[in-house]
Amino acid sequence: MTALANEISHKTQIITEYLSSRGLEAASFDVNGLAKFPIPPQDQIPFRARLELASAAKELYDISVGPKQDLRDLAWDRHRLVHEGLTAKVEAMNGNLPIGVLNLRRLLRHAMTNRIFCEKTKNQVGHTRVSRLLLKDEPLRNWAGFVCNDMWLPIANTVEAMKQWPGSDEPTETGVNLAYKHNLPWFDFIHQDQTLANRYNQAMKAHGGTSGSSVEDVVNGYPWANLGEATVVDMGGNQGYISMTIAEAHPALNFIAQDQAGMRTPETIGTVPDHLANRVQLTTHGFFTPQREVADCYFFLRAILHGFSDKYCVKILQALVPALRKGSVVVVNDGALPELGTASYVEERAMRTLDLMMQVTVNAHEREADDWTDLFARADNRYHVERVWTPERSVMSFVEVVWTGED
Numbered sequence: 001m002t003a004l005a006n007e008i009s010h011k012t013q014i015i016t017e018y019l020s021s022r023g024l025e026a027a028s029f030d031v032n033g034l035a036k037f038p039i040p041p042q043d044q045i046p047f048r049a050r051l052e053l054a055s056a057a058k059e060l061y062d063i064s065v066g067p068k069q070d071l072r073d074l075a076w077d078r079h080r081l082v083h084e085g086l087t088a089k090v091e092a093m094n095g096n097l098p099i100g101v102l103n104l105r106r107l108l109r110h111a112m113t114n115r116i117f118c119e120k121t122k123n124q125v126g127h128t129r130v131s132r133l134l135l136k137d138e139p140l141r142n143w144a145g146f147v148c149n150d151m152w153l154p155i156a157n158t159v160e161a162m163k164q165w166p167g168s169d170e171p172t173e174t175g176v177n178l179a180y181k182h183n184l185p186w187f188d189f190i191h192q193d194q195t196l197a198n199r200y201n202q203a204m205k206a207h208g209g210t211s212g213s214s215v216e217d218v219v220n221g222y223p224w225a226n227l228g229e230a231t232v233v234d235m236g237g238n239q240g241y242i243s244m245t246i247a248e249a250h251p252a253l254n255f256i257a258q259d260q261a262g263m264r265t266p267e268t269i270g271t272v273p274d275h276l277a278n279r280v281q282l283t284t285h286g287f288f289t290p291q292r293e294v295a296d297c298y299f300f301l302r303a304i305l306h307g308f309s310d311k312y313c314v315k316i317l318q319a320l321v322p323a324l325r326k327g328s329v330v331v332v333n334d335g336a337l338p339e340l341g342t343a344s345y346v347e348e349r350a351m352r353t354l355d356l357m358m359q360v361t362v363n364a365h366e367r368e369a370d371d372w373t374d375l376f377a378r379a380d381n382r383y384h385v386e387r388v389w390t391p392e393r394s395v396m397s398f399v400e401v402v403w404t405g406e407d
């Protein structure tokens with residue numbers, strides 16, 4: 001405990017000295033406080049110190065409550081999920097309380113133990129930075145809604161799905177299928193319901209803002225400038241927000257962000273700002289039909305292959321072959337499971353949770369560096385994996401693959 005306390009003190013000092021030397025504030029739960037620390041990843045020492053501080057503080061907290069209570073809390077604290085979903089609703093209730101005052105009070109007071117709302121004077125509820133974020137930050141609110149509302153039952157059904165379909169690699173044999181009693185793959189399921197599809201889209205946007213898998217990591221982690229004037233096909237590009245961010249930074253690049261037809265209906269399709277309209281197109285293409293874009297294309301798959309078991313990834317990579325010409329490049333940016341003991345607690349936990357979520361929704365999994373070479377070789381031996389690398393501080397790897405087949 002003393003060693004941890006010393007580490008916490010040391011890391012805190014690194015962070016506070018960094019902030020005060022630049023006249024910056026720390027993040028705070030105060031309603032007007034900063035929602036995140038103003039320490040960019042490029043400032044490696046304080047950036048890492050903050051991750052290490054969070055890991056050490058969590059470990060010290062866990063030790064101080066002890067294993068027995070820690071385990072009890074782990075189950076007990078699922079209550080957190082209830083009120084995170086409630087926050088937005090309270091705002092909309094406008095004095096009309098279908099759940100009754102007593103229930104509202106108990107939910108709010110429990111929420112406050114997680115720093116959602118505060119009560120400085122008895123019965124006077126105010127916002128904290130967290131509750132205000134839930135109100136104002138649309139992607140983040142949808143992220144909370146997606147996890148709490150849509151994922152809650154599937155998570156609870158996942159072990160049952162594992163027992164019912166042992167070792168399955170089918171996207172129709174998951175906790176989602178059991179929870180919602182259907183036999184559709186995940187994306188077909190969400191496209192049936194506009195509200196769910198929109199919530200998922202917004203949630204993906206918020207996921208792109210998390211530490212270690214941010215859109216900045218995509219822009220800075222790959223040498224896009226070396227492509228010169230080129231077109232990048234962003235396969236499964238959702239509403240094009242990754243394409244648009246890279247396009248902003250690299251004016252010589254054009255993007256075709258492909259996605260399923262369900263993402264391109266008048267109700268679901270995203271908006272490309274005017275200044276990018278002639279460089280970023282939102283089009284329709286399914287992974288399992290032969291790819292039709294050829295030309296000088298680079299194919300980019302971000303957060304796609306981790307959503308499919310090996311069996312289906314092989315099919316996706318085979319469907320890409322008709323579009324490939326000698327020297328065509330396929331770039332994958334996807335979760336990187338860290339080697340044992342190489343990541344901080346915060347990063348490791350994020351990746352392990354994502355790995356589980358892949359199981360819950362689609363029976364897929366995150367991959368380690370070696371897995372990529374095996375996967376491309378299984379799809380077609382004319383794929384040559386040039387390199388696999390994980391940018392510093394990122395939890396997502398880049399895999400650069402060159403097509404060696406003839407035209």
Ligand SMILES: C[S@@+](CC[C@H](N)C(=O)[O-])C[C@H]1O[C@@H](n2cnc3c(N)ncnc32)[C@H](O)[C@@H]1O
Nearest residue numbers: 187204236237238242259260285286287302303
């Ligand atoms: C996890 S999201 C990743 C979105 C984006 N590439 C990113 O990095 O945030 C997966 C995307 O793949 C799309 N998708 C899923 N199945 C597909 C299919 N069979 N064909 C085309 N797109 C698909 C989904 O609609 C979704 O937008």
